[in-house]
Amino acid sequence: MTGNKKVREKLTVIKVGGKIVEEEATLCKLLDDFAAIDGYKVLVHGGGRSATKLAAQLGIESKMVNGRRITDAETLKVVTMVYGGLVNKNIVAGLQARGVNALGLTGADMNVIRSVKRPVKEVDYGFVGDVKQVDGAFLGELIHKGVVPVMAPLTHDGNGNMLNTNADTIAGETAKALAEQFDVTLVYCFEKKGVLRDENDDDSVIPQITPDEFRQYVADGVIQGGMIPKLENSFEAINAGVSEVVITLASAINATGGTRIKK
Numbered sequence: 017m018t019g020n021k022k023v024r025e026k027l028t029v030i031k032v033g034g035k036i037v038e039e040e041a042t043l044c045k046l047l048d049d050f051a052a053i054d055g056y057k058v059l060v061h062g063g064g065r066s067a068t069k070l071a072a073q074l075g076i077e078s079k080m081v082n083g084r085r086i087t088d089a090e091t092l093k094v095v096t097m098v099y100g101g102l103v104n105k106n107i108v109a110g111l112q113a114r115g116v117n118a119l120g121l122t123g124a125d126m127n128v129i130r131s132v133k134r135p136v137k138e139v140d141y142g143f144v145g146d147v148k149q150v151d152g153a154f155l156g157e158l159i160h161k162g163v164v165p166v167m168a169p170l171t172h173d174g175n176g177n178m179l180n181t182n183a184d185t186i187a188g189e190t191a192k193a194l195a196e197q198f199d200v201t202l203v204y205c206f207e208k209k210g211v212l213r214d215e216n217d218d219d220s221v222i223p224q225i226t227p228d229e230f231r232q233y234v235a236d237g238v239i240q241g242g243m244i245p246k247l248e249n250s251f252e253a254i255n256a257g258v259s260e261v262v263i264t265l266a267s268a269i270n271a272t273g274g275t276r277i278k279k
């Protein structure tokens with residue numbers, strides 16, 4: 017019955033990380049490029065570096081384990097202010113100035129992303145949320161009305177608690193939820209040209225990567241740190257109905273380079 021299969025409309029989910037959003041020049045360029053993307057789109061932002069800076073100014077030490085922030089009660093206040101406030105609203109205002117009808121959302125707003133506090137195993141991450149449910153139907157309604165959701169890396173547990181959730185995970189889970197309705201391309205953009213064979217050589221981009229190659233690169237120490245959760249989220253998304261996942265340079269989101277994720 018492939019002849020009757022409904023053709024899904026295209027949608028682009030862009031995730032932008034902390035190094036790009038904390039600098040005005042790189043953020044402006046990203047927002048210009050994002051505004052120029054045709055069709056339906058969603059922007060997911062991080063802001064880890066800005067949170068670390070504000071925490072330091074307040075005398076709060078930042079601790080990361082496996083690319084995730086250990087989030088105690090004081091740190092949760094900082095990340096809620098930084099991600100749900102400063103970073104999200106600056107991006108929304110910047111997009112409005114570019115004629116994009118952006119709506120800033122944390123997971124608590126309209127119950128868009130529900131999570132549960134990560135159980136304590138070897139590491140106690142504190143107030144970090146593992147995503148349970150993304151309301152793709154509601155996001156789809158907004159998107160069809162011409163709204164462009166701008167998602168902060170914050171979720172809630174339904175009992176009144178905000179939880180800190182990695183922005184790469186928010187992007188992957190949002191892309192997966194929207195893939196039920198749309199033909200989704202997920203683009204992780206950051207300050208390098210893609211996944212590199214040699215982190216110090218910007219021209220060593222790995223053009224495509226499979227799960228087996230990923231495991232080998234991790235074993236060899238080629239892929240490490242924040243790139244590991246980014247790739248794990250990428251494989252999960254491509255295996256859950258997202259059509260295309262690309263990891264690329266923030267100033268080249270409309271170009272064809274970067275690293276493509278293979279099943």
Ligand SMILES: Nc1ncnc2c1ncn2[C@@H]1O[C@H](COP(=O)(O)OP(=O)(O)O)[C@@H](O)[C@H]1O
Pocket residue numbers: 032033034035062064083184205206207208210211212213214215238239240241242243246
């Ligand atoms: N093989 C690799 N290629 C590119 N970046 C890598 C690689 N291995 C580790 N990294 C690191 O991963 C980082 C990106 O992850 P992260 O800091 O979480 O970014 P973001 O804040 O954009 O999500 C890069 O800044 C780089 O230092």
Ligand SMILES: CC(=O)N[C@@H](CCC(=O)OP(=O)(O)O)C(=O)O
Pocket residue numbers: 032033034035061062063064065067083084085095144169180181182183184
């Ligand atoms: C639980 C957890 O680690 N949350 C992340 C959320 C922000 C984020 O992911 O920002 P980047 O995309 O800029 O790294 C953190 O607080 O750093």
